Amino acid sequence: MPSRPGTRLAVIAGVLVLAVGGGVGAGLGAPALVGRFGAASPEVPPPPPPVVAEPALRPVGADAPAPTxxxxxxxxxxxxxxxxxxxxxxxxxxxxxxxxxxxxxxxxxxxxxxxxxxxxxxxxxxxxxHQARLSTTVVAGAEPGTVVLVGGGDPTLSALPAGEESVYPGAAHLDALVAQVRAATPGPVNRVVVDPGRYTGDGLAPGWLPADVAGGYIAPIVPVMLDGGRADPTDPTSARSSTPARDAAAELARRLGADPAATAVGTAPPGAPVLGTVQSAPVEDxxxxxxxxxxxxxxxxxxxxxxxxxxxxxxxxxxxxxxxxxxxxxxxxxxxxxxxxxxxxxxxxxxxxxxxxxxxxxxxxxxxxxxxxxxxxxxxxxxxxxxxxxxxxxxxxxxxxxxxxxxxxxxxxxxxxxxxxxxxxxxxxxxxxxxxxxxxxxxxxxxxxxxxxxxxxxxxxxxx
CATH class of the missing domain: 3.40.710.10 (DD-peptidase/beta-lactamase superfamily)
Incomplete structure (x- = not known):
């Protein structure tokens, strides 16, 4: 973690090998000058293809001497x-x-x-x-025009537009979830409920400092949030929200045309139809x-x-x-x-x-x-x-x-x-x-x- 203010056979090893190629210069004036004086332009071979750097993991040799x-x-x-x-x-x-x-x-x-x-x-x-992913799902609510945002544990879901990357590589985007819900919902969405019931207990651990939330080191731990609760999705130590689940629901409501102030914490109805779902990067990532x-x-x-x-x-x-x-x-x-x-x-x-x-x-x-x-x-x-x-x-x-x-x-x-x-x-x-x-x-x-x-x-x- 970043520091708090005032202070966070053979062995296979990763050795990053970067192939680096030299550049090729080109004379920009010679063929044109030859042409002006009536001589035939010489055959100029095409430049070689650009060198592409290909990092690779290579094993450590089995016979390397051992320290004592x-x-x-x-x-x-x-x-x-x-x-x-x-x-x-x-x-x-x-x-x-x-x-x-x-x-x-x-x-x-x-x-x-x-x-x-x-x-x-x-x-x-x-x-x-290792290949499992954490899901964020929206299901139909108990009342017409209500949808429920169900937390599946993914804190990396991003509020950024598609194509922009947050601090979390490979994160899903809220806009993708919104598009699915709109396509699956025949009428308007009037209210968003958030269901954070996947996790239990306090959001902050014993031994944490409350100032660490505003300081950008942590957010209350809930199973649904945007960008790890960050105000700025691209800044690792951006100030965090103290209510990240409610904030995620409010942003979903805003993008669906519902009233962000009308969001509430609740529970998804059993067997409710799924209106949309997005997933995190794999666990290994x-x-x-x-x-x-x-x-x-x-x-x-x-x-x-x-x-x-x-x-x-x-x-x-x-x-x-x-x-x-x-x-x-x-x-x-x-x-x-x-x-x-x-x-x-x-x-x-x-x-x-x-x-x-x-x-x-x-x-x-x-x-x-x-x-x-x-x-x-x-x-x-x-x-x-x-x-x-x-x-x-x-x-x-x-x-x-x-x-x-x-x-x-x-x-x-x-x-x-x-x-x-x-x-x-x-x-x-x-x-x-x-x-x-x-x-x-x-x-x-x-x-x-x-x-x-x-x-x-x-x-x-x-x-x-």
Whole structure:
């Protein structure tokens, strides 16, 4: 998540290879001059076709040398010994072998910030169909001229016109839903009711600050909203609505020609005819968005969908219990981890570096047919690239961490005196390592560059 003011065989690794071609210059005057002096124009061959950049994922070689624990400790221990990280929990694993290469109080549970999203994303990938989509539906109301907007969990539905993209890639558009309803409704629509009954409980989690809604970090969690409740669909930290379901209903009413002020919260009649439905991007793509942009609302929705998938209550308490239950049921030691939400925005979350590193090492493990590795592989795709994408786009661009640019991929976490980083790094020898680093008690201005430096140091391995 963005920081709050005052502060959020072979291992398959993603290596982005960009084919770059040179340009071709053309003399603009020579053939014309030749023509003026009566000579025949020479045959000028056509220019070659333009080079098209085709990014590709390539596997890491199986024979890359493995670092040793002593070698990794020689790199990281001096950085920890500076004493600038406060309480620290850290772990580095070689996913190809499962070898623990380095650890520092790995089982200690600390406030993780947004690296907690790795737990929610992992549970979603383990419990949900990767190609499933979240729907928003309009059905006929109980009275003539009334329609009901039924929330199916999709917070990405966009108010923008078709062809314009919000902060959510691949989002459905409200106008498409409006067009379907108009085509299916013989008479005018006079009133819109919204049904948010898919989720239960409070909209805000324990440990959240009310100011975070106006600050653009979160909206009350309901199963229907527009653009994650944002006032500006293109701004990740735009101010959010405190009534996102009612606002979505009002905007639907406005576009259908009904009175926005007459909207109400209610329940769809059983078996009501469907007038229109639109769907989100697939779950796998939603997970990528959660990790890359650290979207809190989308993370909370995925946690609730996990709860529904395992017959738990779709509330904060039910969703967080479900996330940990799914992870434990897939063989992960959740230890003393506690969650108050699915996004890491709450200061009541406590997670260990051991759990985060184990999730990432499993996702990056050998392609040996293990079901949980196959399910978690998309975690690697969603991790921001150091100095390139998502919440790491402006990090690793200078200083001691610059060597990690393009090689470190990691989820970030920042709250007040909370800093975390968990992801993967490809060593100079071509070995993929998984790591997790949690720091509590130090200022972000001090801890964040040092965590970046630690991850970048792993890039230099060696370490034998």
């Amino acid at each position: 624990p002593a070698g990794v400790a020689a790199l990281l221990d001096p950085l920890v010994a500076q004493g600038r990280l406060g309480a620290l929990s850290g772990k580095v694993i070689d996913p190809a072998t499962g070898t623990v290469l380095w650890q520092h109080d790995p089982g200690a549970t600390l406030v993780p910030g947004s690296t907690a999203k790795l737990l929610t994303a992992s549970a979603a990938l383990l419990a949900l169909d 939603l997970v990528t968005t959660v990790l890359r942009t650290s979207d809190n609302v989308l993370a909370e929705v995925l946690a609730r969908e996990v709860a529904l998938a395992v017959s738990a209550q779709p509330s904060f308490a039910g969703a967080t219990e479900a996330v940990l239950r799914v992870l434990a049921g897939n063989g992960f030691d959740v230890g003393a981890a506690t969650l108050a939400d699915g996004s890491g925005l709450s200061v009541r979350d406590e997670v260990s570096a051991a759990l985060l590193a184990d999730l990432l090492a499993t996702a990056a493990g050998p392609d040996d047919g293990a079901p949980r590795t196959a399910a978690l592989r998309p975690l690697l795709v969603g991790l921001p690239v150091a100095g390139g994408t998502g919440t790491l786009f402006d990090r690793y661009v200078a200083g001691e961490a610059a060597d990690g640019r393009g090689w470190v991929r990691a989820k970030t976490g920042t709250l007040t005196r909370v800093n975390s980083l968990a992801g993967t790094v490809l060593t100079a020898d071509g070995r993929l390592l998984a790591f997790a680093l949690l720091s509590n008690g130090a200022s972000p201005s001090v801890a964040r560059p040092l965590l970046d430096e630690m991850a970048a140091a792993l890039r230099s391995c060696g370490c034998r």
